[in-house]
Amino acid sequence: MTKKLDVYVQTIPQLKAVINSSADITRIYIDYFLFADDSVSSLVKSASEIDFYLVLPFMLREEKDLFSTEDIQKILAENNFLKGVLARNLEELGFLKSISYTGKVIGDYGVYIWNHGASNFLFNEEIIDEACIPYELNNREISSLLDKTTGRDFSMCIYGHIPMMISSGCLKKTTDSCSGKMGRFNRDITIMTDRKNNKLPVLNDCKCCLNVCYNAVPLSLHKQLSLLQKESGISNFRIDFTIEDENTTSKILAFWNDLLTLHKADCPYENYTTGHFKRGVE
Numbered sequence: 330m331t332k333k334l335d336v337y338v339q340t341i342p343q344l345k346a347v348i349n350s351s352a353d354i355t356r357i358y359i360d361y362f363l364f365a366d367d368s369v370s371s372l373v374k375s376a377s378e379i380d381f382y383l384v385l386p387f388m389l390r391e392e393k394d395l396f397s398t399e400d401i402q403k404i405l406a407e408n409n410f411l412k413g414v415l416a417r418n419l420e421e422l423g424f425l426k427s428i429s430y431t432g433k434v435i436g437d438y439g440v441y442i443w444n445h446g447a448s449n450f451l452f453n454e455e456i457i458d459e460a461c462i463p464y465e466l467n468n469r470e471i472s473s474l475l476d477k478t479t480g481r482d483f484s485m486c487i488y489g490h491i492p493m494m495i496s497s498g499c500l501k502k503t504t505d506s507c508s509g510k511m512g513r514f515n516r517d518i519t520i521m522t523d524r525k526n527n528k529l530p531v532l533n534d535c536k537c538c539l540n541v542c543y544n545a546v547p548l549s550l551h552k553q554l555s556l557l558q559k560e561s562g563i564s565n566f567r568i569d570f571t572i573e574d575e576n577t578t579s580k581i582l583a584f585w586n587d588l589l590t591l592h593k594a595d596c597p598y599e600n601y602t603t604g605h606f607k608r609g610v611e
Contacts, residue, residue, distance in 0.1 A: 332557075332558065332563060332564065332565060332566045332589070333355040333356070333564060333565045333566070334352065334353060334354050334355055334565070334566055334567075334568070334585070334586070334589065335354070335355060335356040335357070335358065335484060335565050335566070335567040335568070336352075336354055336356070336357050336358065336567070336568050336569075336570065336582065337357075337358040337360070337384060337415075337489070337567065337568070337569040337570060338357060338358070338359060338360065338363070338570050338578075339360045339362070339363075339532075339570060339571050340363070340570075341363060341366055341368060341369075341372075342574060342575035342578070343570045343573060343575065343578045344357070344359065344363065344369070344372055345372065345575060346575045346576075346578040346579045346582065347570075347578065347582060348372055348373075348375060348376045348379075349579075350579060350582050350583065350586070351583075351586070352582050352583065352585070352586035353586065353589075353590070354379055355379065355380065355565065356379065356380045356381075356382060356412075356565070357376075357379055357380075357381050357382070358382045358383075358384045358415050358567075359381055359382065359383060359384060360384045361383060361384055361385055361386055361396065361400075361401075361404065362514065362516060362534070362536065364383075364404050364408065365514040365536075369408075370408065370410075373410055380412040380413075381410055381411055381412060382411060382412055382413045382414060382415050382433075382435070383401075383404055383405065383408070383411050383413075383414045383415070384414075384415045384417075385401065385414060385415065385416055385417050385421050386417065386534070386537045386539070387417050387418070387439070387492070387495045387537075387539060387541060388417070388418070388495065388497065388537065388539055389420065389421065389424075389537075390497070390537070390538070392538075393512070394511070394512025394513075395511075395512055395536065395537055395538055396536045396537045398424050401414075401424070402428065405430070405432075411432065412432060412433055413432040413433030413434060413435060413458070414430065414432060414433070414434055414435070415435045415437050415461075416434060416435065416436055416437060416440065416457075417437050417439050417440075418437075418439055418440060419440060422434065422436060422440065422451075422456050422457065426456060433458045433459065434456070434457050434458050434459075435457065435458065435459040435460065435461065435484070436451060436456075436457040436459070436460040436461065437461050438461045438462065438463045438464050438486065439463075440457075440460065440461075440463075441463050441465075442460050442462070442463065442474070443463060443465070443466065443470075443474075444473075444474060444477075445473075445474060445477035445478045448460065448474065448477075448478040448481065449478065452478075452481050458482070459481075459482040459483070459484065459564075459565075460481070460482075460483055460484070461483070461484045461485065461486065461567065462474070462483055462484070462485045462486075462563070464486065464491055464548070464604055464605060465605050465610045466605065467605055467606055467607060467608060468553070468556065468606055468607065471485075471560065472560065474562075475560055475561075475562030475563065476562070478562065479562070481562070482564045482565070483562050483563050483564065483565075484563070484564065484565035484566070484567050485557065485563050485565070485566060485567065486548065486567045486568075486569055487548075487549070487550045487551070487554065487557070487566045487567065487568065487585070488547060488548060488549050488550070488551075488568045488569065488581065488585060489547055489548055489567075489568065489569025489570070489571060490530070490543035490544050490546075490547045490548070490569070490571045490572060491543065491544045491547075491548050491602075491604060492541050492542065492543055492544075493529065493542045493543060493544050494540075494541075494542040495539065495540070495541050495542075496539065496540045496542070497538060497539050497540075498540070499533065499538065499539075499540055500519055500521065500531050500533065500540050500542075501519060501533055508533070508535060510535045511535055511538050512535065512536065512538070513535055513536065514535070514536050515535040515536070516532060516533060516534050516535065516536075517532075517533050518530050518531065518532060518533070518572060519531045519533055521542065523545075527545040528545055529542055529543065529544070529545050530542075530543045530545075530571075530572045531543070532571070532572075543571060543572065544602065546600045546601050546602050547598065547601050547602070548601065548602055548603070548604045549596070549598070549601035549602070549603070550603060550604075550606060551584075551585075551588055551596060552603075553603065553606060554588060554589075566589070568581070568582065568585055577597075580597045581597060581598070584596060584597050
């Protein structure tokens, strides 16, 4: 079964790189933050053959000036090109259900469909139309989940910096002081050094007043691709761009496109992890 290719973007330069690429992309997930930029609507018009989805924040807090459920409804109402929503957690799925949202609803890896019981509940209750396999499952657990959940659509991330920690406690405020831009569309990257001297990029998102600490090296399953291609339950492969600039985004996307179509390509990065694919979690 030929897998479709989906791409998640977190910045406008990444969106430009993906739209301008020659890769055969089925779907682009656009981070909620980008809808504050007027250029999004003009960019998507140049890619009518691609489906676009809204990506919700990792958490929602109904506090003054922070991104809220009202903001979600506003984006959906003002951008009719959106085919659906990628929900990060159960609360967001519950909200979409409460407003009787009619677009396609996809549960992200953080919804944690670890087994067929969770999968069957979310699909049978029509809470989701598709799900992304959690990062924590190893290859045997992935096969077991797919074997016991037939006739459903699953996607799987094959590249991207994995979130190691998501927190409403701001790193900048803890170590120094608040940026003073809480509740505004402001983002920046802070580098945190761990005890092994790994440089961990931390996304500071002022509109949601949250931090996302990413792994120092990206997940990359290019050496496991032939095995994953055999999993009939996986309909879509997904590439997540987070901290990459426009040029790096283009190079990485070209690599994966060549690997998927020509079955060979030179990897543009030396350091990467395979996550829990081989060892899983206890």
